[in-house]
Amino acid sequence: MANRDTIAAIATPPGVGGIGVIRLSGSLALSIGESLIQGSLPVRQVRFRRFYDASQQVLDHGICFYCPEPHSFSGEDVVEIQAHGGPVLLDMLLERVCELGARLARAGEFSERAFLNGKLDLAQAEAIADLIESGSRAAAKAAMRSLEGEFSARIRHLVEDIIGLRVYTESALDFAEEEIDFLADANISEKLLDCQQAIEQVLQQAEQGRILKDGLSLVLAGLPNAGKSSLLNHLAGYEAAIVTDIPGTTRDVIHEHISLKGIPIKVRDTAGLRDSDNPVEREGIKRAWQEINKADAVLLLVDASQGITPDDEAIIQQLDSVNYQLVYSKCDLLTDRGRRNKKANYISVHSGEGLEALINQITGEVQDFNQDNQTILARRRHIEALQRARQGLMQARQVFNDTGSGELMAEDLRQVQQDLNEITGEFNTEDLLGQIFSRFCIGK
Ligand SMILES: Nc1nc2c(ncn2[C@@H]2O[C@H](COP(=O)(O)OP(=O)(O)O)[C@@H](O)[C@H]2O)c(=O)[nH]1
Ligand SMILES: [Mg+2]
Numbered sequence: 001m002a003n004r005d006t007i008a009a010i011a012t013p014p015g016v017g018g019i020g021v022i023r024l025s026g027s028l029a030l031s032i033g034e035s036l037i038q039g040s041l042p043v044r045q046v047r048f049r050r051f052y053d054a055s056q057q058v059l060d061h062g063i064c065f066y067c068p069e070p071h072s073f074s075g076e077d078v079v080e081i082q083a084h085g086g087p088v089l090l091d092m093l094l095e096r097v098c099e100l101g102a103r104l105a106r107a108g109e110f111s112e113r114a115f116l117n118g119k120l121d122l123a124q125a126e127a128i129a130d131l132i133e134s135g136s137r138a139a140a141k142a143a144m145r146s147l148e149g150e151f152s153a154r155i156r157h158l159v160e161d162i163i164g165l166r167v168y169t170e171s172a173l174d175f176a177e178e179e180i181d182f183l184a185d186a187n188i189s190e191k192l193l194d195c196q197q198a199i200e201q202v203l204q205q206a207e208q209g210r211i212l213k214d215g216l217s218l219v220l221a222g223l224p225n226a227g228k229s230s231l232l233n234h235l236a237g238y239e240a241a242i243v244t245d246i247p248g249t250t251r252d253v254i255h256e257h258i259s260l261k262g263i264p265i266k267v268r269d270t271a272g273l274r275d276s277d278n279p280v281e282r283e284g285i286k287r288a289w290q291e292i293n294k295a296d297a298v299l300l301l302v303d304a305s306q307g308i309t310p311d312d313e314a315i316i317q318q319l320d321s322v323n324y325q326l327v328y329s330k331c332d333l334l335t336d337r338g339r340r341n342k343k344a345n346y347i348s349v350h351s352g353e354g355l356e357a358l359i360n361q362i363t364g365e366v367q368d369f370n371q372d373n374q375t376i377l378a379r380r381r382h383i384e385a386l387q388r389a390r391q392g393l394m395q396a397r398q399v400f401n402d403t404g405s406g407e408l409m410a411e412d413l414r415q416v417q418q419d420l421n422e423i424t425g426e427f428n429t430e431d432l433l434g435q436i437f438s439r440f441c442i443g444k
Pocket of ligand 2: 228229230242249250269270272
């Protein structure tokens, strides 16, 4: 690890502040730090020093700190310099440390080195970025759990289960004659199902985490004049979209980022769904469908005074694989309460009725999940890997149930393990060999 070049960066955000931090990591960090202060830096002790430029002029004074490898953040020699937080001053200091042998760090390079030096796994390294970028308290807490290693521990647990199964099936392959009995005795099918369910659970928690991180994408859809834009404006708290009584007012998809009860939500207001000859409106409707099909949730607005019309029915037919919820709008116009469907949502942007309940419903599911502190702040990459692992396990179980043989299943399981290991960035066949030898003692 001592061979990598020494990197430097301003670690505090751009702009003016009380202090600004420059961080150095690499084998030259100590000598650069010592040249900058023209003195020696003790190990793990904070010192107040002057910082000098090449012509021995004082650039600033402040605090510096040296942390030797391997017990530093990056696993390398690290020096941190706390100067005053002015952008020009920090640039001069950065320039000076580069003259002394450092180079500018790429984004994330300190964390990357921490990963390469085994200080963090990939999921933890990503959690640092997520923690810094988190847009809500819930997201920050979930990111911190990942950084503390909870997510990685859950993945490792899944990997151990898969390794257990692999050890068993691969050993069985060595006893070709009795293989099938051997596997049948071991309840392999049930064990595969258990693993699949465990992955399912982590996947669900990760999906919730992705919503916390990226926001829940919520699409408002329905016929023209259903009250979509009015609802968007209410949720956004300002007149984001034009509202008129002319059907087909909204054409472009209107994006608003809002926060409801601490949950980030990306709301999209869309063009009313109808047959139209107008090419602009037709394009708007095409885009509306694209949004509907990739949303986490869709609110299908139906004008309560009209009820569900054949045109609404036609839309509902096309929402087969979409997570949608029917919402009756303009319920102030429906004076006869007896005509209400007891189980449905009724809202009125004009009277305010039902809006609080609707918001509670939208956020409720995410919040419930988050309350038990199980949510994992996940990225697309993690979810995709978990989905592949789930798919692989389903396939392994199918193959095993069809053939009773471990041979094809063994390959699926190997792939599942690799998919899971991608999340933490570990993949090592030695692991498996080690496990096999430590658990079994075949032929000895
Ligand atoms: N009475 C009543 N009228 C509403 C309500 N919400 C929207 N409208 C009216 O319905 C018409 C269409 O609203 P708009 O939000 O533009 O519908 P969109 O076409 O679905 O976006 C406008 O004239 C609105 O003022 C409501 O809650 N009650
Ligand atoms: Mg509209």
